[in-house]
Each structure stands twice: as C-alpha cells, then as structure tokens.
Amino acid sequence: MWATNLRIIGVVLGTLALYTLIANKIPQVQSEVPRALSLGANVTPEQLVSAGDQLYHGAGGCTACHGLGTRAPNLLTDEKGQGPVGARCGKREAGKDCKAYLYESLTSPRAYVVAGYEPIMPEMGRILSPQQLWALVAFLESNGGTVDVSASDIPSSTTSTTSTSSTPSAGIAGGSTDPMTIIRGAGCTGCHKINGEGGAIGPDLTHVGSRLSANLIRESILTPDAKIAKGFEKFKGIMPKMFGNQLTAAQLEALVQFLASHK
Amino acid sequence: MRTYLRHPFWQAAGLLVLAYLVIAFVIPLLPGSAMVPSSVVLQYMATVLVGILIWVSDEEARWTQFKEPLHEVLVQPRLKMVRNGLLAAVTLVVGCLTYSQVRASVAAPPNLRSIHPAPPPQITFRGKTITLVGLDNPLRRSGDMAAHLAVGRRVYYQNCVPCHGDHLDGQGHFAAGLNPLPANFQDNGTIAQLTESFVFWRVAKGGPGLPREGTPWNSAMPAWEDFLTEDEIWSVVLFLYDQTGWKPRTWEVSAEAAK
Amino acid sequence: MADGMLLLQAAADTANAYRDFPWIGSRAAVWIAAEVHLMFAAFVLGVPIFAVVAEAIGIFGKDQRYDRLSKEFTRLLLIAYSATAIWGAVFVFLLSTLYSGLWAYLTRIFGPSMWVYVSIFFLESFTLYLYYYGWDRWKYGRAKIVHWCLGILLNIWGTIVMFIADSWLTYMMTPPRDITPQTSPASIKIWHAILNHTWMPINIHRLIGNVVFGGAIVGAYASYRFLASRSDEERAHYDWMGYVGNFIAMSALIVLPFAGYWLGREIYQYDQSLGITMMGGFMSWLWVIQAFLIAVLFLAGNYYLWVGMGRIPGAERYQPYTKWLLVVLVLGALVWGTPHTMIADSRELAAMGGSHHPLLGALGVMSAKNTAVNLMILATFLSFLLYRRANIRPTVPWAKAGTRIQAAMFVIAAGVVLFFGIRGYFVEAIVRIGYSVYQVGAVLACIVFVTLIDVLMARGAQSLGAIQWGKMPPRSQYALFILAVTFTWLMGLMGFARSGIRQHWHVYGVIQDMTPYAATPALGYAAIMISTCVLIFLSLVGFIFWLGGLAEKSTFVPSTVEAPHVGH
Structure with a gap:
C-alpha cells in the first residue's frame, strides 16, 4: 500500500511540477501598474515625493552628475556645510522661494549655475513632463526641507501631454549644427575631455576618431551602455541615454562626423 | 525487419522519428511556409509523444509487448553492451542538453511580445x-x-x-x-x-x-x-x-x- | 461639494487601509485562502448535484447501488463542508484585516446580502445534516421521496449561496458602468450592483464547473480506494464509482466551453480593453497553457475509456477504431495548442517574417481552434458511444439503419464544423464569431440525436456479457488522478485569469489597488501559486478521503444485478 501511496503522490506532484515548469518556461510578462504620472487634483505630497524619487534615480538621469564626483553639487547630501538641497534652496536667490528656484533650475539650469561648476546641465523641460518636473521638485524639497508643492502647481494632464509632445524639437543648443556648440550645449564636456576642455569621467574624445568608426560613435551616443570603453567599465550607466531624443538628425550626423574626423 | 515493423515498440519509435521529420523538415518545405520555431517543434513533439504513449498502453496486450524490449535491455545478460551503451548515451544526451541550456550565447533570447496589446478605453x-x-x-x-x-x-x-x-x-x-x-x-x-x-x-x-x-x-x-x-x-x-x-x-x- | 471632500477623505483613508502579511505578503495570503476556499466550495456545491441525481436513479430505477453511491458521495461532503467553512472564515478574516478599505467598501454596498448569505449557509448546513443522518431512517416509501426532496433543497440553498457570493466578485470585476470612483458606496443600490454584466454568466459557468470538478474529485477518490482495496468486490465497486465520476466530469465538461464563451462575450461587451487584456494582451499565453491542460483532459479521459474497454466482453470489435480517434484527438491537440504569436529567437523571427508563422500561424486563430476543439468533442463522444455499445448487440430490426443514421450524423456534424472552420478565414470577424455558434450547434445536435437513437436501439439488446468491473489495470486509475489534478489546476488558472484581468484595480475602474502587490504577476509566479493551492487542497482532500475510509466500512454491497450503463 505504501508503494501505491507513493506512486499516487508521485503522479500528483509530477503533474503539478510539469504544469508549473511549462508556465515558467515561457517568457514572463508581468502587467505593471501604469507608471504614467496621473497626478490629479487630489495628489498627496507623499505620492509626489515617491514619484520624484523614482525619477531622480531613474529616468531623469540626475545621478549621472549630482552626487558623483565634482561636476555638479551634491543634492541629497551635504554641500559645503549648507546641508542637503531642501535646506539651502530657499536661500540661493533673493526673491525666489525654494519651490520656484528648484523649478527654474530644472527648466533653465544655466540661469543659476552654482559657483565653481560648469554649465553642463541639460534643460530638463525637454526630457520630462511638467508633472514629472514638479514631482522632482517635491522630492528635492523633501531632502532637508518641507514639501510645499501641491496639486494646484501642476498643470492639468491634457495640456501637459500635448505640450510635451507638440513642443517643436529644435534640438540642443537651438538646433545649431556647429559641433563644438552641440558638445557644449549637450553637456558632453561635463564628463568627456575634448581638445583639453572638459572632465575625465568618460573617455577622452580628442582622438576618438582613431579608435572608433563613425558607426560606433553614433551607436555610443545613442545607446551609451552597449559597448563600454576599456577602463571605464565602472562608469557604465552614467552617460544619459536621451541624446537620441534630444539631438536632431542633422545635429547627430554633424557631431558624429566631427568626432570621427578627430584622429 | 518485418518483425520489427510489427512490433509496437519499433512502430512507436518510427512514428516519433517520422513526426519529427515532418514537423522540422517537411512543413518548412511546403509552399509559403517557413521554418518552425524550436519552441513549437518541442510542443508538437511532446503532444505526439503523449499520443504515442497512449496508443501503446491503451490495450493490455500491446502494452506488454511494448515493454518487452525495454525490459530485456535492462536485464538480459547478452545485451550488456547495448545496456551500457544506452546508459552512456542517456547520460551524454542529458549532459549536452544541460550544456546547451546554460551556455551563454550571442543571440537575443526568445521574447514574448504581444502583437495586439489591449488598447486603452x-x-x-x-x-x-x-x-x-x-x-x-x-x-x-x-x-x-x-x-x-x-x-x-x-x-x-x-x-x-x-x-x-x-x-x-x-x-x-x-x-x-x-x-x-x-x-x-x-x-x-x-x-x-x-x-x-x-x-x-x-x-x-x-x-x-x-x-x-x-x-x-x-x-x-x-x-x-x-x-x-x-x-x-x-x-x-x-x-x-x-x-x-x-x-x-x-x-x-x-x-x-x-x- | 462637501460630499466631494468627504470622498477625498475616504479615498485617503482607503489608501492607507492596508496591512501586510508576514513572509508571503498579503496578496499571496488572500490568494491562497480564496482559491482553496473556492476549490472546497466547488466540491461541496458540485457533489450534491449528482448525489441527488444518483439517488433519483436509485429510487426510480430501483437500483440500490446508486443509492449507496449517493450516500457515499454525501459522506465525503460532510467533512468537506466544514473545510469549506473554515477556509471561508480564513478568507474573510484575511480580507478584512489586510484589505480593510476594500472590505469596508464592499460591506457598505453588499452588507444586506452578506446577512442573507450567512442565514442561508446556516440553513444549508442543517439540511445537509438532515440529509445525511436521515438517510437510513427515511429509507422506504414516501419518506424516501421526502428525503430526496431534502437533497433538492440542499442544492437550492447551495446555489443561492453561490449566486450571492458571485455577485460580490463579479461586481469587483465589472461594476455597472455608471459607478465611478466618485460614487459614494452608500448611494449604490444593492440590486444594481448585483445585476452587473458578468453575474449570470459566472453563475452558470460555475454551476457547470462545479459538477465537472466534483465528478473529477469523486473519480480520484474512487481510484484511490480502488488502488487500496483488498477484495475483488471492493475493487469492482470503486472501479464503477470511478467510471461514474469520470463520466459526470467529462459530460459536463463538454458544455462548459459554451458557458465560458458567454462569459467572455459579456466581458468584451462590458469593456473591450478588459477583453483584450484577457484574450490578446499580457494574458494571451495563459490560453496556450489552458489549451495544453484541456488537451490533457481530453486525452486522459479518452485513455481511461479505451483502457476500460479491456474489461468489457465484445469491446474487441471496436478497439481497432480507437487509434483513429486518437489520431483525431492528437491532431486536434496540435492545432488547439498552436500559438498565434510564437516564441522565437531573432533568427527564427527573421525566417518567419514576424512572430506569426506564415503557414502554421493560420492554425493559431480562432477559426482553427474552434474547429479543432469541436472535432475533439465529437471524437470523445464517439469514444463514449463505442464504450456504451461494447458489450451489446442491438436486436431491433432497424439496428443497421440506425447505426448508418448515427454515422451520417457524425459525418454531417464534422462536415459542418470543418466547413464553417474553413469559411471563417474568408469572412469578417463579426460573421466569424457567429460561425462558432453553428459549429457548436451542429456538435450538440449530433450528440443529442445520436444518444437518442442509441438509447432506443439499446432496448432489448442482446448482451455479450457483463462488464467485469474491477478488472482494470492500475495505470487507468492514475489517469483519473491526472484528470483530477488537471481539473483543479485548470480551475486555479481560470480563477487567475478572471481575477487578473482587473490588473491594478480592486474594483475595476473604481477602486485602485495601492498595495505594493498591485502589479498582476507573470504566469510563472501565478503557476507556482496555483500549484501551491492545488497541493494544499489535495492534501486536505486526501486527508478527508483517508478519514472517510477510517470512519466507516465501505458502503459496497455485492450486487447480482448486471450493471446497467450510466447515461441512459
């Protein structure tokens, strides 16, 4: 009888294992909760802060510069004894409260470059929706300060989606096709050195044309993590992936040809 | 030869091979067809295998006859070489399958992409x-x-x-x-x-x-x-x-x- | 305006009204509790239906064996009933403590129906006790009829209880269109909430599904006792019981897809994106797994019949044909399981020119699948017919003509199925959907008329010898186990599909799930959960079976009457 019982258990467990295995063998798709920020009329500060947190560490690409090295001020930790950004933002510009200052720093970063830093930050309004920007502001405020972003700051969702999608994409630096203007405008020199100008986080681009073909340069701009230059493996993931969206085709081509000719 | 053809075990083995040939080689040759993805080949072969197992075991006499060669290979002293060869082959096949599963390859893994996802309301x-x-x-x-x-x-x-x-x-x-x-x-x-x-x-x-x-x-x-x-x-x-x-x-x- | 503020407040309260469950998380906890409760509930709702039918056959057919069988079913019911109640309580407590916001919302709408539910549950329990413990007391004459009516009453209570519970879950899935997140739950009329789009389809689907499920579990019970029995008499009895269980499960299974089709249609009609999420969206692969499970059911069910032919004298006349039925079934399973969007790597994708295979892709669409499954149903029905006929030779003068008419009906039904299946490729979708009705109609008509002719033809037929119950090889009994496991698993899978299409909503479009578990898990995770639930359920059921063997001697009585076929 024990043999029979064991056989029954074996058949049952075997059948279950087979079904479970098959279901696990096919590629797995999970239905995620839509991440679209539908920060409606009754959004709570906590929701804004958590959304901003995700943007800061994710799609926003902020950590590429802030909090890493000396290219940009620390935001989440102490900066020159002034505390995290939430504590110091209100004192930066006379007549601007913390909220307004942070928002404008995101949309037109070159207006308020902190002394001692290069103007390398891209205009975040090109990359993020107004809702996302306000979520970021709320998140930054929550670091050392009080969150005073409310639903009334955020434009309603319909206008915001159209404004992001129908903004004429003039490209970086006003659509200029002068390579050096693009390089400065896109903030490349924040990390890369070219002709002696710029930082040393990324590979030196001065002689990049002798190492990479035009195609590889293009690929490296569009998908920076696909191939990492030797010696820079540790910095994988730092270079923002949004240049494909920001540069116009003409600008990208101009930039690629310029770099490829730098032998 | 004829005894083999009449024997359920060899009939089953033959059917299995035939099914594989049809699925993997004949279907792609049909006009307007293309190669069958390996996931589908596996699925078809599993179905055919189950069907064949049902066929050999749904009648007592056939089932007994089917088991004969298996039983003999496992116990008959004169088939010691076959037995050892079979054990070695099974081990080798399992090893190869495991290797091919864990081997890193350059090809992107098969993906499941929903062609027609649900539209928003x-x-x-x-x-x-x-x-x-x-x-x-x-x-x-x-x-x-x-x-x-x-x-x-x-x-x-x-x-x-x-x-x-x-x-x-x-x-x-x-x-x-x-x-x-x-x-x-x-x-x-x-x-x-x-x-x-x-x-x-x-x-x-x-x-x-x-x-x-x-x-x-x-x-x-x-x-x-x-x-x-x-x-x-x-x-x-x-x-x-x-x-x-x-x-x-x-x-x-x-x-x-x-x- | 003040109302709006209150609602905002309520929404904020709801957002925080969650608690987590240690180790496994609140979603898994509620999932297991609900699923195991549901499995037991399906068992205790399904078994009384055919217990009453068996008792009726016993009374009106004057066959004591059926009466004994019915009593044995009911004895299993008694313990399973308390397990259902225990798991129901676990489920309610988990839901009300872990998802208290949702619970408050639902009680606000459905409160009165919950009170009715409890009182009917109370009545149902007492009817069951009377039914079981009064069995030997009210055994003869008019009292027996009264006892049988108690059984019917038991079913009525059970059905009402299920209908009430269905209204809660269907409301969560398809709340009436006019209810929005701003609607105050207090202002929702209870009947309005109950009569939502999917309430009736789910009721019917579950009613039939419960019978299938009950039959499968009873079959597993019988095969367990068969394998454990020491005497030939006992073995014969449980062999017969296993056959009855399998027969009930398979015949109810044949109508189940139609109820499922109605449900799917209502879901589409309620909200297209719910429908597409279910059939074409991230759940589309669930249906390939379901196809696989159904193919297992068909093959295992037929296998059991074919092996069973070995114990019927005269069956050797039909045995050569089973292999052609098998060919139809295997081909059907191949088509039925062919995915429309195939898993392929980049090389294969390039060769196919997309993830649809240029040739086999045609087998992945609805026309092919409907055709395959209808032919599989026909083949299974033919298996049953051969099995029924195995030990008789009709003596009515028109026997030959009758058989020809039956054969013609099969050919016509298969022809209709194939014709509309192929034509479906050349017409637009809305017409194609209508075709499945013709296919189903042809198959059902064939089943009804062929059975009718067969019953008439079997009158006074010459017997070629009694079925030698008990002379079954053990491997057929394992097929019954596979059937039971597969049915249970399939139930868990379909439950996941039904519940999962809401995605990140508690009440679709009304209350959003704000827990960390809001994302609907992938199939692999769901499969592990389903297997866990099935394992818990089967272990408990195994324990109940063991208790059933422990508490009483087998109810088997040696019978000298020749066993008539079930299904007359």
Whole structure:
C-alpha cells in the first residue's frame, strides 16, 4: 500500500511540477501598474515625493552628475556645510522661494549655475513632463526641507501631454549644427575631455576618431551602455541615454562626423 | 525487419522519428511556409509523444509487448553492451542538453511580445479626448469615399511606405533593419482581426504608446499624432482596409445601444 | 461639494487601509485562502448535484447501488463542508484585516446580502445534516421521496449561496458602468450592483464547473480506494464509482466551453480593453497553457475509456477504431495548442517574417481552434458511444439503419464544423464569431440525436456479457488522478485569469489597488501559486478521503444485478 501511496503522490506532484515548469518556461510578462504620472487634483505630497524619487534615480538621469564626483553639487547630501538641497534652496536667490528656484533650475539650469561648476546641465523641460518636473521638485524639497508643492502647481494632464509632445524639437543648443556648440550645449564636456576642455569621467574624445568608426560613435551616443570603453567599465550607466531624443538628425550626423574626423 | 515493423515498440519509435521529420523538415518545405520555431517543434513533439504513449498502453496486450524490449535491455545478460551503451548515451544526451541550456550565447533570447496589446478605453489626441470603445471610422459616414481614399493613399505613400512597403505587406525598404518587423497588413492576423479604432490608436500613438506587453523591443513606429491630423489618420486607416480587401472587426451591438 | 471632500477623505483613508502579511505578503495570503476556499466550495456545491441525481436513479430505477453511491458521495461532503467553512472564515478574516478599505467598501454596498448569505449557509448546513443522518431512517416509501426532496433543497440553498457570493466578485470585476470612483458606496443600490454584466454568466459557468470538478474529485477518490482495496468486490465497486465520476466530469465538461464563451462575450461587451487584456494582451499565453491542460483532459479521459474497454466482453470489435480517434484527438491537440504569436529567437523571427508563422500561424486563430476543439468533442463522444455499445448487440430490426443514421450524423456534424472552420478565414470577424455558434450547434445536435437513437436501439439488446468491473489495470486509475489534478489546476488558472484581468484595480475602474502587490504577476509566479493551492487542497482532500475510509466500512454491497450503463 505504501508503494501505491507513493506512486499516487508521485503522479500528483509530477503533474503539478510539469504544469508549473511549462508556465515558467515561457517568457514572463508581468502587467505593471501604469507608471504614467496621473497626478490629479487630489495628489498627496507623499505620492509626489515617491514619484520624484523614482525619477531622480531613474529616468531623469540626475545621478549621472549630482552626487558623483565634482561636476555638479551634491543634492541629497551635504554641500559645503549648507546641508542637503531642501535646506539651502530657499536661500540661493533673493526673491525666489525654494519651490520656484528648484523649478527654474530644472527648466533653465544655466540661469543659476552654482559657483565653481560648469554649465553642463541639460534643460530638463525637454526630457520630462511638467508633472514629472514638479514631482522632482517635491522630492528635492523633501531632502532637508518641507514639501510645499501641491496639486494646484501642476498643470492639468491634457495640456501637459500635448505640450510635451507638440513642443517643436529644435534640438540642443537651438538646433545649431556647429559641433563644438552641440558638445557644449549637450553637456558632453561635463564628463568627456575634448581638445583639453572638459572632465575625465568618460573617455577622452580628442582622438576618438582613431579608435572608433563613425558607426560606433553614433551607436555610443545613442545607446551609451552597449559597448563600454576599456577602463571605464565602472562608469557604465552614467552617460544619459536621451541624446537620441534630444539631438536632431542633422545635429547627430554633424557631431558624429566631427568626432570621427578627430584622429 | 518485418518483425520489427510489427512490433509496437519499433512502430512507436518510427512514428516519433517520422513526426519529427515532418514537423522540422517537411512543413518548412511546403509552399509559403517557413521554418518552425524550436519552441513549437518541442510542443508538437511532446503532444505526439503523449499520443504515442497512449496508443501503446491503451490495450493490455500491446502494452506488454511494448515493454518487452525495454525490459530485456535492462536485464538480459547478452545485451550488456547495448545496456551500457544506452546508459552512456542517456547520460551524454542529458549532459549536452544541460550544456546547451546554460551556455551563454550571442543571440537575443526568445521574447514574448504581444502583437495586439489591449488598447486603452480612451486616448488623448492632441489634447482632445477620444473614446476608443465603440468608435467607428467617422469618415465612413461623411463625405466622399473616393476623396478620403485619395487622401489615405497620399498619406500612406508619403509616410508609411518605407517600412510597410508598396504591397502593404510589411516588406518596405527599411523593414529588414527593424525589430519588431513592420506589420504585414495583407496577413489575416493583423488589421483583419482588429477594429478601426484599434488601428487608429496604433497609428496615432505608435511604438512609444505601446503598453508594457508590447515590449521588450518597442516598435519603431512613430507616434503619428505629431505629424498627421485626425482625419488623415482615419483616411489612411480607410485606405489600408480598402487596399487589402479586409473588413474591419465591427463592434457588437449591445442591448443597451440598440435601445 | 462637501460630499466631494468627504470622498477625498475616504479615498485617503482607503489608501492607507492596508496591512501586510508576514513572509508571503498579503496578496499571496488572500490568494491562497480564496482559491482553496473556492476549490472546497466547488466540491461541496458540485457533489450534491449528482448525489441527488444518483439517488433519483436509485429510487426510480430501483437500483440500490446508486443509492449507496449517493450516500457515499454525501459522506465525503460532510467533512468537506466544514473545510469549506473554515477556509471561508480564513478568507474573510484575511480580507478584512489586510484589505480593510476594500472590505469596508464592499460591506457598505453588499452588507444586506452578506446577512442573507450567512442565514442561508446556516440553513444549508442543517439540511445537509438532515440529509445525511436521515438517510437510513427515511429509507422506504414516501419518506424516501421526502428525503430526496431534502437533497433538492440542499442544492437550492447551495446555489443561492453561490449566486450571492458571485455577485460580490463579479461586481469587483465589472461594476455597472455608471459607478465611478466618485460614487459614494452608500448611494449604490444593492440590486444594481448585483445585476452587473458578468453575474449570470459566472453563475452558470460555475454551476457547470462545479459538477465537472466534483465528478473529477469523486473519480480520484474512487481510484484511490480502488488502488487500496483488498477484495475483488471492493475493487469492482470503486472501479464503477470511478467510471461514474469520470463520466459526470467529462459530460459536463463538454458544455462548459459554451458557458465560458458567454462569459467572455459579456466581458468584451462590458469593456473591450478588459477583453483584450484577457484574450490578446499580457494574458494571451495563459490560453496556450489552458489549451495544453484541456488537451490533457481530453486525452486522459479518452485513455481511461479505451483502457476500460479491456474489461468489457465484445469491446474487441471496436478497439481497432480507437487509434483513429486518437489520431483525431492528437491532431486536434496540435492545432488547439498552436500559438498565434510564437516564441522565437531573432533568427527564427527573421525566417518567419514576424512572430506569426506564415503557414502554421493560420492554425493559431480562432477559426482553427474552434474547429479543432469541436472535432475533439465529437471524437470523445464517439469514444463514449463505442464504450456504451461494447458489450451489446442491438436486436431491433432497424439496428443497421440506425447505426448508418448515427454515422451520417457524425459525418454531417464534422462536415459542418470543418466547413464553417474553413469559411471563417474568408469572412469578417463579426460573421466569424457567429460561425462558432453553428459549429457548436451542429456538435450538440449530433450528440443529442445520436444518444437518442442509441438509447432506443439499446432496448432489448442482446448482451455479450457483463462488464467485469474491477478488472482494470492500475495505470487507468492514475489517469483519473491526472484528470483530477488537471481539473483543479485548470480551475486555479481560470480563477487567475478572471481575477487578473482587473490588473491594478480592486474594483475595476473604481477602486485602485495601492498595495505594493498591485502589479498582476507573470504566469510563472501565478503557476507556482496555483500549484501551491492545488497541493494544499489535495492534501486536505486526501486527508478527508483517508478519514472517510477510517470512519466507516465501505458502503459496497455485492450486487447480482448486471450493471446497467450510466447515461441512459
């Protein structure tokens, strides 16, 4: 009888294992909760802060510069004894409260470059929706300060989606096709050195044309993590992936040809 | 030879081999066919194997006869060589399978991409909210059909043809470079299965508007709402159906709507 | 305005009204509790239906064996009943403590129906006790009829209880269209909430599903006792019982897809994106797994019949044909399981020109699948027919003509199925959907008329010898186990599909799930959960079976009457 019982258990467990295995063998798709920020009329500060947190560490690409090295001020930790950004933002510009200052720093970063830093930050309004920007502001405020972003700051969702999608994409630096203007405008020199100008986080681009073909340069701009230059493996993931969206085709081509000719 | 042919064990083995040959080699040779993906080959072979096992065991006499060779190989002293060879072969096969499973390869892993993900109930088109549920092509009810089709044709040849091709079969010049491949409208599995509002949604929102099931490789289809007007999209939808001869899926008339 | 503020407040309260469950998380906890409760509930609702039918056959057919069988079913019911109640309590407590916001919302709408539910549950329990413990007391004459009516009453209570519980879950899935997140739950009329789109389809689907499930579990019970029995008499009895269980499960299974089809249609009609999420969206692969499970059911069910032919004298006349039925079934399973969107790597994708195979892709659409499954149903029905006929030779003068008419009916039904299946490729979708009705109609008509002719033809037929119950090889009994496991697993899978299409909503479009578990898990995770639930359920059921053997001697009585076929 024990043999029979064991056989029954074996058949049952075997059948279950087979079904479970098959279901696990096919590629797995999970239905995620839509991440679209539908920060409606009754959004709570906590929701804004958590959304901003995700943007800061994710799609926003902020950590590429802030909090890493000396290219940009620390935001989440102490900066020159002034505390995290939430504590110091209100004192930066006379007549601007913390909220307004942070928002404008995101949309037109070159207006308020902190002394001692290069103007390398891209205009975040090109990359993020107004809702996302306000979520970021709320998140930054929550670091050392009080969150005073409310639903009334955020434009309603319909206008915001159209404004992001129908903004004429003039490209970086006003659509200029002068390579050096693009390089400065896109903030490349924040990390890369070219002709002696710029930082040393990324590979030196001065002689990049002798190492990479035009195609590889293009690929490296569009998908920076696909191939990492030797010696820079540790910095994988730092270079923002949004240049494909920001540069116009003409600008990208101009930039690629310029770099490829730098032998 | 004849005794082998009559023996259920060898018949079963022969059937299995035959099924494999048909699935893996004959089906791709049929006109208009292509290679069968290995996942499907595996699935078919498993089904056939189960069928064969059922056949050999559903009658007592056949089952006993079927087990004979297996039993003999396992116990007969004279078949010691075969036994050892078989054990070695089984070990080797398991080893090879394991190796091929864990070996790192350069090919991208097979992916599961939902071709027709669920559309949202409504979308925002240039700031205007459009309810997709129950929506029909408004151009079918108004204006001159020929004019709409002319607009659709112009829009198609100005914008869509590089990828979706001259024949609307997804074989445009750029098609080879894209993954996922552009939709083939001639296929009965694409627009023939969909409502016009679904097609409108896909044209308007393109690859960026695909929900997560549409990943991992998002389609390169642009979001045409930035470039085309609502009427232009509807006319190109009209053109697609007119040109391929498919009829769009229509909405079921619900009881409430009929009232 | 003040109302709006209150609602905002309520929404904020709801957002925080969650608690987590240690180790496994609140979603898994509620999942297991609900699923195991549901499995037991399906068992205790399904078994009384055919217990009453068996008792009726016993009374009106004057066959004591059926009466004994019915009593044995009911004895299993008694313990399973308390297990259902225990798991129901676990489920309610988990739901009200872990998801208290949702619970408050639901009680606000459905409160009165919950009170009715409890009182009917109370009545149902007492009817069951009377039914079981009064069995030997009210055994003869008019009292027996009264006892049988008690059984019917038991079913009525059970059905009402299920209908009430269905209204809660269907409301969560398809709340009436006019209810929005701003609607105050207090203002929702209870009947309005109950009469939602999917309430009736789910009721019917579950009613039939319960019978299938009950039959499968009873079959597993019988095969367990068969394998454990020491005497030939006992073995014969449980062999017969296993056959009855399998017969009930398979015949109810044949109508189940139609109820499922109605449900799917209502879901589409309620909200297209719910429907597409279910059939074409991220759940589309669930249906390939379901196809696989159904193919297992068909093959295992037929296998059991074919092996069973070995114990019927005269069956050797039909045995050569089973292999052609097998060919139809295997081909059907191949088509039925062919995915429309195939899993392929980049090389294969390039060769196929997309993820639809240019040739086999045609087998992945609805027309092909409907055709395949209808032919599989016909083949299974033919298996049953051969099995029924195995030990008789009809003596009515028109026997030959009758058989020809039956054969013609099969050919016509298969022809209709194939014709509309192929034609479905050339017409537009809305017409194609209508075709499945013709296919189903042809199959059902064939089943009804062929059975009718067969019953008439079997009158006064010459017997070629009694079925030698008990002379079954053990491997057929394992097929019954596979059937039971597969049915249970399939139930868990379909439950996941039904519940999962809501995605990140508690009440679709009304209350959003704000827990960390809001994302609907992938199939692999769901499969592990389903297997866990099935394992818990089967272990408990195994324990109940063991208790059933422990508490009483087998109810088997040696019978000298020749066993008539079930299904007359």
